[in-house]
Amino acid sequence: MKRVFFVVSVLALAASLAFAGGGQAKGNKGVTFTIALSEDIRAIDPGVAWNYVTNQVTNQITEGLLTLDGSNNIVPELAKSWRQADDLTYVYEVRDDIVFSDGTKMTMDDVVFSLERNRDPDGGTYFSDFYADVASISATGPWQLTIKLNNPSAVFKYIPAIGAGRIISKAYYQKHADNFGTAEGGIIATGPFVYKSWTSGQEIVLAKNTNYWNKAKLQANIIDTVVYKIIPDDTTRVVALQTGSVDFCANIPPEMLDQLQADKSLNMTIAPSYQLTYLAMNTQRAPMNDVNVRKAISHVLNLDEFQRNIIKTAGSAGTVLPFGAALYGNDAAKWQQYLNTAPKYDYDLAKARQALAQSAYPNGFNCDVIISESSLASSRALFLQEALKPLNINVEIRKMSGDEQDTYQMGGVMDSNGYRDYDMLIGGWEADYPDLNGNIEIMFVSSQAGEDGYNAAAYVNPRVDNLIETQRSQTDPVKRFDIQKQLMDIIVNDTPYIVYDYSLRQSVLNKKYTGLAVSSAWLWVLPVQNIRAAN
Template sequence: MRTARLAVAALAVLAATACGGGAAAPKAAGSATFTVTADLPPAKGPVDAVTWALYAEPQSLDYAYAFDYPPNTVLANVCEQLMRITPGSRVEPGLASKAESPDPGRWVYTIRQGVRFHDGSPLTADDVVASMRRHMDPAVGSYWVSSYQNVKSVEKTGPMEVTVHLKKPDHLFNEQMGTSAGTIESAAFLAAQGSGYGTPDKGVNCTGPYSLDKWEKGQAINLKRFDGYWDPALKARAATVRNVFISDPAARVNALLSGEADGSYLVPTTGFTRLGSASSGKLYFGPNTAAVSLIPLNLKGTLGDLRLRKALSMALDRKSILQAGVAGV
């Protein structure tokens, strides 16, 4: 089972009852010695249900605002993008069966045939155009608007073809189509739900291996397997997934140890030792493309001196920061 397919993975705990496999476990949880695992082990077989712990309740499931782990963990199973980012950080076709750049000013996407939304309606070029244009609409206020900063227009140029015209060449644009910037939603559903799209009451209607079943406000988001999913290689193995909201770090660790929750991302560093030595599951350390930066905002004062900034950088005790912040990992 592959419960979540996030482009950026951090730390995950999986209970042995949910997933099995032989991926390397950390050598010494809680210390700087650990093993990075690119992907979770494949499922041994189907299961009825999985409970996944989120550290917060998503504010929305609108893909335009999906910029954090709680909404992305859910949406990675429910919605899909034009392109896919693999566990090895490669970009490959997703809802677009082909992506081409015939010249530096265009990206042309051939839309995959035979894909259906969770309500049964077929995926069309009109859905792609409507979904992409939302990021460029100031009224929407998309968190992913920067991905479209070099886009002049998005047009339907064939029955199953969409062309993106650029203001200037942007070789990173196609890679962004593997993030929420490339998520495709039903144009009809977007129009019908309006400002209520992505809320607990209105929900979403995408093409992923799971559909949104019920959002229990303040408690959980329940997903159910979409049997009409187009890609047999990524067919869901769990019939249902319940994403529970556990904001307290200690409570989340206890839920994992007790079996109340089968897995979680970004587990508390204070729980590394207990989770790493637990017999009921495994602690995994995954690759992460995120970075932490210290950026001075006022260069008119003392920090305007490049020499001082270099000196501060050299004086930073990075090992101690890692030990204090992420238990040395």
């Protein structure tokens, strides 16, 4: 799973241009619904929708063969049905009544093209690694798609239901190959809304797709226009919710949850999530390439205290596991037992000093940490800075925009020796599907350690690579857990990351409306078309 660094070069030049494609009701005086985003989007392209904000936009414009319901079950969307014929074969019966927003009919060519684009490492999307096990994608009937795998996979079943499986118009993409997904080029797809305009750093505007294929949902959809307001400042975003300037937000600052919950004009939904926030220590560069330094840091952070005082009800304190309880699945009891017996990253200053004494830096050192400009990231960094002072480890906090921090997190900035240009980084990850592989493969596989990868600790361990691959292809749940347990034993001992906390996901909706709230699958399922007037 590899996110290719993507820059939309024409944003500043043409971001405010209106887009003429797609269907929209003329003169209709329906509802304009406004959503607050914490940062700008990357593109109007589901292929790069992987940063908590872009997906909120592209999910309204695009759809996949499958989707996830409120209980994370895989259900049909653009497909009528699907089945796993054997360990290596998936068959999808595709609907024959789908039209794109420009009124043209969706064909099997569009379906195959869209999935092959995501599969192609040079296709301009972030999703090629999701197709690493795929041998072929082909139309095996007038409206039948068959995907063959090279190896069994415990997780491939989810791929057509997430961003990696979104269908776009092949003809439109090929006609706009040079500017697809930009403010000028836009996109044509099958979803309930169409792209209209994007003003860089300010707003994105969508309109109801009057050609939407699901006529029952189209008739019930009260929203004519969706406006996404880009509001990076946490306080300003909260004020916008409280004053009614925006109607919905899923990017809520945890330290302001109490304030929002007390507001009688707002409804808050809290759902389990697959997200965690971590401290990544750059294992390829001194001093963090010393395992004893990393172990010293793991014993100097009082994560329970941080959770009680800062995170509060927004999540639970981190443990040695790089995934929270929402990803335990059917192995919940086993993972809890593992936590009871595994070594802990517990707060113990004596242990911390002992570990540092065994390192190459017994007298401490100077280092830096990269963070985004959010208020919670600052709280995490200040907590880290203060906690390391007794070890004579002096931390310089390097604060930057969310986009810049993401660039560092994905290895977009290297030093003169070819290493990631930071000592530590406070970042996070959220699995794309309800399986812990969605965390461990991204965070620990060595192919993600270099440039354009999301292994923010730059952690490389061939045995871990092998175990990650083996557990992904193991479909027997008992055997798979045993492999994952071996994997965790190695990772816990090597300490490339320290998990601050496992997040809950909150969303806030103006009480004028009902029908929109986050779930654990919110990255790919947040349907604005389900909104209804409260009265």
